[in-house]
Amino acid sequence: MRITVNGTDYPVPDDVRVSLLDMLRERSGLTGSKLGCNQGACGACTVLLDGERVLSCLTLAVQAAGREVRTIEGVAAAEGELHPLQQAFIDHDGFQCGYCTPGQICSALGMLEEFRRGDPSHVTADLAGGQARFSHEEIRERMSGNLCRCGAHNGIVAAILQFADAGAGE
Amino acid sequence: MTPFSYRVATSTTEALAAAPDSSERFLGGGTNLVDLLRQNVEQADALVDVSRLPASIDETEDGGLWVGAAVRNTALAADPRIGARYPMLSRALLSGASAQIRNMATVGGNLLQRTRCAYFYDVPGARCNKRVSGAGCDAIGGFTRYHAILGASEQCAATHPSDMCVALMALDTVVHLDDGNEKRRLPLSEFYRLPGNTPHFETELRTGELVTGIQIPSCRAAVNSTYRKVRDRSSYAFALVSVAAAMRVENGVIADIRLALGGVAPRPWRAAKAEAALAGRAPSQEAFRNAADAELADARALGGNAFKIPLARSTIAAVLGELAGDAA
Amino acid sequence: MSKLQNAIVGGVRRVLGQVPAGWLPGGTPDPLIQRRVSLGTQQPRIDGPDKVRGGARFAAEVPMDGLLYTALVHATIARGRIAELDTGAAEAAPGVALVMTHRNAPKLAVPPPIGMTSMKAAGNNILPIMQDPEIRWNGQTVALILAESQEEADHAATLVQVRYETERARTRFEEAKADARTPDSILIEKNRLLKGNAEAALTAAAHRTDAVYRTPWYNHNPIEPHAATVLWKDGRLIVHDATQMLNGTAGSLAKVFGLKDDQVHVSSPFVGGGFGGKALWDHQILAAAAAKLAKRPVRIVLRRSSMYRLIGGRAETEQRVALAADARGKLTALLHHGYSVKPLHSVCDEQYGLTGRSLYACESFDIVQHHLDLDVVANTFMRGPGEAVGTFAIESAIDELAHDIGMDPVALRLRNLPDRDPVSGAPHSQSDPAKAWQMGADQFGWNRWERRSTRREGEWRLGLGCATGTFPYARMPGMSVRITVDDEGRATVASAAHEMGMGTATVQRQHAADRLGLPLERVDVRIGDTSLPFATMAGGSSQTASLGAAITAASSKLAGELVRLAGNDTPLAGLRANDLEFAEGGLRCVGDPSRQESFASILRRAGRRQISVEGESSAPLEMLKFAMHSTSAIFCELRVSEATGEVRVTRLVGAFDCGRILNPKTAASQFRGGMIMGLGMALTEETLLDPRNGRIMSASLTDYHVPVHLDLPEIDVLWTDIPDPRAPMGARGIGEIGITGVAAAVANAVFNATGKRVRDLPITLDKLL
Known part of the structure; x- marks a missing residue:
């Protein structure tokens, strides 16, 4: 199973403790999603998971396996024009x-x-x-x-x- | 977090397939459990992800609704049947947490939320009887603004943080449980325990038992119902006091009244004494205040939470007044 | 600060009082005040596209090979020592590379304190760091874990076992009063101010108020946690930090590790909110020490709870304000005495005692501050230090006095506006609070309301209130910039200045464009790295004026260098720098526009690709000769539930007299941002210190309530836009004044709604039941 982020597949981390946020920031080079409180109290880590806004800090990366994640890096058009x-x-x-x-x-x-x-x-x-x-x-x-x-x-x-x-x- | 294993269950049978040991935990939306694991408040060797179990909201034979445990808070709040028949439940859900968290949180997980007592969360720095039985409680004598005025014990005065459950409590909701061998049903009022001398036991849930769903009975009064949450800011905060209420007035008297309180007790608090004081009475501000007084007669403050007694009284009266409308 | 310092500052002031203004910096008004092209226009942020894409790179986002992750173990007692420490299980845990404690930490010098004298110091918590088993506050770091992943580090941290020997700690505000210290000075002002006979005036007054106001500990709570990515390379320390004191952090780290200044490189191009809290604290030092031991690069990101334990906040205060007035509302006495927490290891005075010295003309003053020493993490600067809490006390008292006299509180304030500094008698550089009051009152419709009649909607009582805000002008000496002009006619301005959301590069680009006579798109600004010219801190609302002065100084040098380079074969031949002005992409003769040559032409003719000059802001003597304060008029409308005591702010207006506004778009955001933090201060925010053991119990964003979207109305901001002739660009700093006055305006509106005078912040609903 892979996690699809902005159309690209990423491997599910071996360590299942890794949050979706840390997977994005520390293992995938996608640092646009931000860590603020790491406990669901600030919203800085919000991403779209299968189109729904969720907190990536409280989502284990493994829970996103087989799903589509859209982060801020996937909001602007591919050719770079701002949304x-x-x-x-x-x-x-x-x-x-x-x-x-x-x-x-x-x-x-x-x-x-x-x-x-x-x-x-x-x-x-x-x-x-x-x-x-x-x-x-x-x-x-x-x-x-x-x-x-x-x-x-x-x-x-x-x-x-x-x-x-x-x-x-x- | 201690290391743990993870597996996804796609059916109840699968969820209950592995004979779960005591540290295997079911994972719903994770909005509370992941945080508790990360803060080392809880430990688990294994997580069984039940958030992908079928999640449906169905009519029951008695005119109520069945809600699967994996139904997300957002879906439940937005369901037009809930909005029309149990507006207090929609409003309670919508007053809880934030939209992102409601998109993640499941009904089953919401039922099993743990307290937000700061001493409970401070694993290295504070003693807590809920975390370690018999360790002592540093909250009592400390900051108790969020603590219980009803149903607390010498060992624990932490409050139950859920909004949804307050409305469900008022609606006589029944919890469906399954441990793979036995399916059982418990009224929500019997599902939650008071702390007494064992604050580490919060519910009647048995080891390895899964919440499969809830059954909300038909309730005519609930058509005229609401939920009011009083908190330290206007949104995205836990309740200081909340009131779920439904009222049906017939021939000038209260024919059915449902009243439950949040933020004031270790469990969602059904205000049975207030209900008894109101049943059959003509709605009036005086009657509402007397009913609130009846409920709060047993209230005990710890210092920092003393304001909750007058706050609960006036909020109950305001909510009942709103439901009674011109009848009061 | 000492008696000696009081004497020196007093002496300089006396001398400057005799010196003609024209001799001083700002003595001649900045010509740019009259000649603005880009300045004063709405400009979107240069870094906007990066920020909305998530492409702006913050300290914890710098990629690095072989990175180790950090977790901290904090003390759980307020005072005592480590008796037993067992790190065995943590060291054996998967992925762990290092467990650092006082037993194996390298020798580290105590960080030099942020001060008036050294711009290379940024220390806040002036205590030994992991050098001994002593515990000095609840939350001090006792162990640091480095591991291959954050998850492994966090887990290992839970395995460290510590047993403490506890000593009696000082954690109670009330009890500490017995040992209060009374410093000789507060910042650079004499602490005790006695003028006239305030006690006698209070006794004799027709009207008086006398009450005690309390403000709690607050925390900055930037959304970006304190973080650093740290690397040792060839004996040099490289720190990607989140700091509002780049050179201060670098200089301090050099001292702590015994390095030369040029052996430390700090980079911080974007800071995710600072508000005073992002300077040097223990975590950067610990991370650098651990990286040194582990010989690997290290990333440290403070957990939100660790931010409360390691980063100080705004000090708790208790302030007595007594005011006396004659029958017509003329102030005859202003007494302001108070206590605030300032441990011996702290550098921040929380200078609320300065607030009342500039706001009102008054016959007598009696002002003094006392410091309380507690065993807690050092308090520090937080947006509007001093004035944020000082205006709460004084402006609540003014409202109480107006109520007592039966006077409109706006009229009472207008009656007592000073025409010069009420204490020193120094002239104002520019000051028109009356205009701010009028603009604000008009916008708000203050005079249309019958304020004393009870108004309500259902269970909600409506209330209106107002208050003055104030913040002093500051400009730092030693701020430097390099201006480079190239043969394409482009200019680059570079300085190790800071961007935390103020729009630093955006506004200084406007400034440099106007200063150099260039269109905006031909100017670049580079900031945020100590490889660039030395910069002073982003603090005290000083950065814009300091950079402004530095760019002005550099541009003068540039003119001189260019005219020298131009030689004789130029229309500029024979002119001196003083005869020249920048215009149309080059230099031209003042008064004779026909004598002109472009940068590109001069450089090409000289065979140069580019020319660079550095300039530095001069000593800010204007601050000592003139009274330079910004003021504001804040108006608030709110409703209070009779059933629940909940407060909902429905309207907020701020009118500001801050000199010239340089970019209305970013300025409006600065004002609103400050005012919103003021609403949090007024209504919801409070750091809770459990006095039994000195532990902070509100160590999360769940327990510490910053305002959310639904708490916040549309906020109207206006400004007088009157230039300050003594300040570069005519502008005084605006980063902090927004927060001041807001809490008092809210409290005064609550009183108007309910008749309840809440004198201790925050005004939570339990205080209104």
Whole structure:
């Protein structure tokens, strides 16, 4: 069994204690996913596992065997052009130090997919009402699993809104 | 982490195939267990990954729902049947952790979450009766802001951290267990133990026994239900106090009331005394406060958690008031 | 700091008071203030694409062959010694290459402290490191494991057995007061300030407040953990670090290991958040020592819990503030006495006692700070040290006084604005807090609200509050840059300066472009490595001004070198550097634009590919002659649940008087970032020290609550944009002022909502039930 990361297959580490995050960072040269707390309390390590946002620090690499992992390195187009959400983060200054940024971006991509399929959130007023209204408050709640210590939150929310609005117009 | 082996189970039979020794552990989403292993709070020789077992949510004959243990928290919260019939359960799930963690966490794993007591987690630095039976408890006399006001013992006052389980407790949920030889069902109220002199035993789960799923009975009152979680920030934090409540009012009196509390006890706390005080009564703020007082009459504070008693009282009253709406 | 220092600083100030401003740095306003092209415009971050791709390389991400991974074992007692130590099982564990303890650690000198005098020192916790069995705080490292993988290192760390002999430790704030120290000075100011008769004014006052305010231990909690990748090569120590003091770290490591300065190379191109916490701590030293023993490269990444044990935070404080005012609200006394934790092995004063010296005109002052010695890891600088907690106390007290007088708190503040430094009488370089207050009040709609009426929505009570923030200007001497201009007309600016999210390279590129008369795209900036010219720390909100001064100095030299190189066969012939200005990609004569020659032309004619000059920021004498402070007006709207005591901030406005803004995009982020950290300080953050054994019990991001997205409203930031004629580019630093004043604005709004005055942070819900 192999782990597919951004379309490329990687071997499952022999030591099953290795987290998906450490496999990416220390054994695969993919250091875009960040280690912040290593215990599920900051979101910096967020990646997409079979399209769902998860914490790679609490996922054993071996649990990802046979699955597709998408990391920040797999977000931009292959020819190097930035993903529109990445560009929106730059446009709205949705980061300062840049350390939580890959996790924020991967988390936002997962979040938008959850939203699209109608998943409610803690702040959704009507649980049975289908897709919730896309609001600042919805984004904030759904992104609360990603800490940012520089305080770029306003820019992050604005970037996500810009990207989502552009998508809605397509 | 001590070294361990790992295997994936694709069926319950497979999961239970190897006669598990006492240190073999079932791994769900890993959001709690991987952390506990990494912090050396727990050790395991072998992990059996049960997160890929079939995960379905099905109607039961009595009009309730069956939820497989491997169903992810996100899927359960977003299921329209849960949202329509048991909104308190959706809300409880959605108030827990973060979206990433809910995408990983399974129902079975959530049931077996362990406390977030900082002394429990501080393996090198603190004594803990839950980790080592009889070692002593450094939390008592220390920081007890997150600790229990109900159901605690001299040995342990750590709280159960789950939100989901508080709603499930209010809904008379039944846990299905299987050890390969015997299948059994336990009401959630009997599944969890209070610490007493053995805080290291938290549930009635037997060695090698697997949670296969939960059964949520039909509950008309739950259509009018909610979950409110009070915490130290607005999201992504464990509860200081949480309230799951369902209420059905008929002919001006409370015909059915379900009330459970989180963050206040070593297990999800069914507020049976408050329910008894409310059954058949006309809903009113006075009745709600009296019911809360009845439940909290036995509450004992350790110092840092004394605020939870008035907080639980007023939160119960606020939640019941919201459910009663114009009837109160 | 000593009595001698007080005398020297006082003497220099007296002399400078007599010296004409024109003789000093900044004596003539920076011409760039009037001639901005790129400065002042919104520019996206140069490193933005790298950061959003995950391509920016942080300290723990440098690939290296044969790397060993580190795990630490921390002491679990606050004071005593190691009685028994068994490392056998750890040494025998799979993958382990080294177990280092005091028994086998190499000899290491005590790190030199961060100081005013040496720019090559970055030490925070001035104690022996793994040199003896003594335990000096709960969390000290007692063993270090190196192993082939992180998993193996972590496992081996659990196998180390330690038994301690425990001694009585000092871990209680209250008890330490009996042995409080009263230093002669705080930073470079005299500690005890007595002016007029504050006690008498307090007794006689028409209105007064007198209360005690408390702030807890806070931790920086950058999302990037402290980390380093360390290599010894040919007798040189190479450290890929996460540091906001590159040269300080290098110089300190040289001292610790007995090396020459040029034998240590530190690289830190990106820092994942610092906030004052990323200088030299034990972990880099331990990693380098272990790498030396193991003869292998080493990576150390502190576990989040280890960050709390090894990296100090903002000191706990207890501050008494007493204010007196006459019937019309004119301040007659300001008393500010306090205690804060500062162990003997710490370097940071937590200078809250300086806050009240500049904010308000007042007839009398009585200010003093006392330090408490505890057996804890050294406290350190954290965003807005001093002012962050000082403004909480003073600006809460001002609000209490306004309430007592029955005056609008904004009006009370405006009534007491000083027209010069209230203590020294020095003139302001630039100061217009009144304008900030007006801008902020207009944006917030302060005057539209009837604040005293109870407003509510359901169970939520609404409240409004405001407060002043303040932070001093600072510029460091000795900051140097190299400017290289090539024959294609491109310029490169290089300095061992730091990027932790401030936008250092982005803004200095704008600066250099304007300074050198170049379009933005023809300027490159290189920072973050000690192979580049010496840089002072990223601290005290000083880096932008210091780099600004260094680039200015270097550009003057460049003009001189270029005109010399140009010789006589040039339109510039006969002109001196003073007659020249940079424009249109070259030099030209001031007042005669026809006499001009481009860099490329000069260099090609001289047969040179490029020319390099270095410049250094001068002594910041302007800081001693002028009162140079930034101020802000912070407005907060929030709601408090009557049922649960939960506080939700719904609006936050900050208006800043900080001189010129150089890049509105990155500046707005700095302001917002500071204000958000201020909200955390106000409402959720607190490091919990168990006084029974001095152990930190909130050693995770689960237990230490930094604000999350849902806690944070849209934050409006505005600025007066009035240039400071005494500062390079007209700009004062803005990295720290954002956090100041916020906690008081929140507390004042909570009072407005509930009638409850919370004087101890954080304002958690239990305090409002």
